[in-house]
Amino acid sequence: MKFTKEIKAAIIALASIAVLYTGINFLKGNSFLGGDIKYTAYFPNTGSIMVSSNVTLNGVTVGKVTAIKSIPNGPVNKKVKMTFNIQEKDIRLPKGTFVEIGSLDFINKSLIIHTPANISKGYYKPNSVIPGKLSIDMVTQVKAYADPISQRLQKMMGSIDRMVISLSSFWDTTATSEIEGSLLEVKNTIKRLGRVANELEGFIASERNQFSKIMSNVESITLNIRKSNDELSKIIGNTRKITDDFVSADFKTVILDAQTTIKKLNLALEDVENGHGTLGKLIHDEKLYNELVETNKDLQNLVTDLQENPSRYVHFSVFGKKSEGLILSEKEELKFKKWLDTIPD
Numbered sequence: 469m470k471f472t473k474e475i476k477a478a479i480i481a482l483a484s485i486a487v488l489y490t491g492i493n494f495l496k497g498n499s500f501l502g503g504d505i506k507y508t509a510y511f512p513n514t515g516s517i518m519v520s521s522n523v524t525l526n527g528v529t530v531g532k533v534t535a536i537k538s539i540p541n542g543p544v545n546k547k548v549k550m551t552f553n554i555q556e557k558d559i560r561l562p563k564g565t566f567v568e569i570g571s572l573d574f575i576n577k578s579l580i581i582h583t584p585a586n587i588s589k590g591y592y593k594p595n596s597v598i599p600g601k602l603s604i605d606m607v608t609q610v611k612a613y614a615d616p617i618s619q620r621l622q623k624m625m626g627s628i629d630r631m632v633i634s635l636s637s638f639w640d641t642t643a644t645s646e647i648e649g650s651l652l653e654v655k656n657t658i659k660r661l662g663r664v665a666n667e668l669e670g671f672i673a674s675e676r677n678q679f680s681k682i683m684s685n686v687e688s689i690t691l692n693i694r695k696s697n698d699e700l701s702k703i704i705g706n707t708r709k710i711t712d713d714f715v716s717a718d719f720k721t722v723i724l725d726a727q728t729t730i731k732k733l734n735l736a737l738e739d740v741e742n743g744h745g746t747l748g749k750l751i752h753d754e755k756l757y758n759e760l761v762e763t764n765k766d767l768q769n770l771v772t773d774l775q776e777n778p779s780r781y782v783h784f785s786v787f788g789k790k791s792e793g794l795i796l797s798e799k800e801e802l803k804f805k806k807w808l809d810t811i812p813d
Contacts, residue, residue: 504531504553504554504555505553505554505560505594506534506551506552506553506554506594506595507551507552507553507554507561507567507592507594507595507596507597507598508549508550508551508595508596508597508598509549509550509552509567509579509597509598509599509600510539510542510545510546510547510548510549510550510597510600511545511546511547511548511550511569511600511601511602512544512545512546512547512548512602513547513548513602514536514548514550514569515569515577515602515603516577517533517536517550517569517577517578517579518533518536519533519534519535519536520532520533520534521533521577521578521579522576522578522579523552523553523554523567523578523579523580523581524572524578524579524580524581525559525580525581525583527572529578530554530555530556530559530581531552531553531554531555531556532552532553532555533550533551533552533579534551534552534553535549535550535551536548536549536550536551537549537550537551545600550579550600552567552579560591560592561581561583561591561592561596561598562583562584562587562589562590562591562592563584563589563590563591563592564583564584564586564587564589565581565582565583565584565592565598565599566582566598566599566600566601567579567580567581567582567598567599567600567601568580568582568600568601568602568603569600569601569602569603570603571603
């Protein structure tokens, strides 16, 4: 069977289209025969990942990144939508898995799959959304570590510059002359100290004899005090005895008398409390108290009536007329009148 040129050209064109389609899919990260399982993850940014970047699991490439789409209006951690596939048929992602944009080495980056140890929760279905995480690359880590050190070095260099400037401004001709003047003053001070030491030595030599006499006098005074030690002890003993006699003769007697008086007072109060004696009966016998009160009232009434109506009790003879009642002499009448005047109203 012979093919015409048109048929051959059509077959070649179809084959070319198929190869081109397959090549484009391969460049996109799809396998030649298709049937890959696809998943989706969201990230804050791409992290320098491109389409057809590798997807690795335990360091082994198991898929490719097939699509990257920007989402400007998405949340902070969902600005980039990334689609990737798993080309290995036997690999399934258990729940709890997350993908991370990280560096395999200093040059290449990939999408790294991290699976959990516990796979009892089941597996993600195809086209499911897998949690995404953006790791910090090594350059960023080194920069974060080096920036504080660099700032400290800059501050330290500034301090060193200020110190050098200060030393330079100090170490000029004026400072040099001031240092020389200070050293000269120190030298003169040492000379003065030497002269003072010599004068002190001469003074001590001249006053040594006088100091010896003073010490001799002190020694003689000490000997006299030692000799008089017995007499001082006797004087102190006599003083102590006089003090003891004074305390024992006066204060002891006073204390004993006070104790005796207090005992007598306690006995008297005990008799009063028990109703003994006149005061005890007066305090405890209510009838006697009431009778004394009534008697006092009657006496007061009698005195009041006597003052107001003396004629009821005593009759005076003015013109020699015979009087009734009690007959008093003139002296007795005068005494009675004086007694009435002394009675308070």
